[in-house]
Amino acid sequence: MLNVQFREIMIHLAGTAPAHRCYILLHTPQPPSEYPAKYATPVQRALLLRTAKWGGSVNFAWSEDQKSVCARPPGEEDKQEYHLTAFAHPRGKLEATVSMDNIEEVGERLRVHAEGVSGVTSSNSDDVHLYVCTHGARDCRCGDTGGAVAQAIRDELRKRRDSDPSDPSTCIKLAEVAHVGGHKYAANLLVYPHGEWLGEVEPEDVPEILDAILALPARPRNADETPICLRHWRGRMGLSKDEQVQLLQRTYDI
Known part of the structure; x- marks a missing residue:
């Protein structure tokens, strides 16, 4: 049995991840530190309307390394185009370009991907994608602590790669x-x-945390697989909040 303090930490966090079958990220040219407190666009709202009904969630992401399309000027937000990256269980990563012109087509493609229909191609990449919330205008804790963690990841990845250019961490892609x-x-x-x-x-x-992530295959975790980073685990894609808690209880007998 785990000690009482550790048990309380796990129960405090487990089940706090929102239930979702597919997480969809729209790449922006500006970082979250520049987002307003409540950030939404016509394409994001339209895509969420089409995907939320089957378990899709839509967010914005930024990285120096990811492709993005320059922002349209004020008044032309409905003409914005985005590169997107989506992750679903069990098929993994899917990439596409979306705008109001092809929103129906992309929404359907995402649904088919999330439902794991055979014959739909998906990425076989070994890349691991880390996303840190740094949306400081929404909450200063995300800006301050999130920003510090994002920088710590950058520094640690740089240190490992400078020491060994073939280090396994080269597969990690960081975004905010x-x-x-x-x-x-x-x-x-x-x-x-x-x-x-x-x-x-x-x-x-x-x-x-990096060591724990790199010890695992780069694929969606199944419903019964052991949670990673026990002390920090909030939940898992593809599981309801109750299922997240139950997985933790089964795994660690708490």
Whole structure:
């Protein structure tokens, strides 16, 4: 049995990840530190309307390395185009370009991908995508702690790669995201394609978390697989909140 303090930490976090079957990220040219407190666009709202009914969730992401389309000027937001990356269980990653002109087509493509229909291609990449919420205008804890954790990840990845250019961490891609829910759990770190949500991450936790992630295959975690980073585990893609709690209880007999 686990000690009482550790048990309370796990129960406090488990089940706080919102239930979703597919997480969809629209790439923006500006980082979350520049987003307004409540950030939405016509394409994002339209895509969410079409995907939420089957378990899709739509957010914004930024990285120096990811492709993005320049923002349209004020008054032309409905003409904006986005590169997107989506993760679903069991098929993993899907990439596309979306605008109001092809919103129906992309929405259907995402649904088919999330439902795992045979014959639909998906990425076989070994890349691991880490998303840290740094949306400071929404909540300063995300801006401060999230920003510090994102920088700690960058520093740790740079250190490992400078030491060994073939280090396994070369497969990790870091990005920052808008509000994910749970400001009080900042810093929040989402791990895909695994589908794991981590919370209450501090900069000093980064090396241990990276090691735990790199020890796993880069694919969506199944419903009965052991949660990673126990002390930080909020939940998993594809599981309801009750199922997230039950998985933790079964795994660790708490």
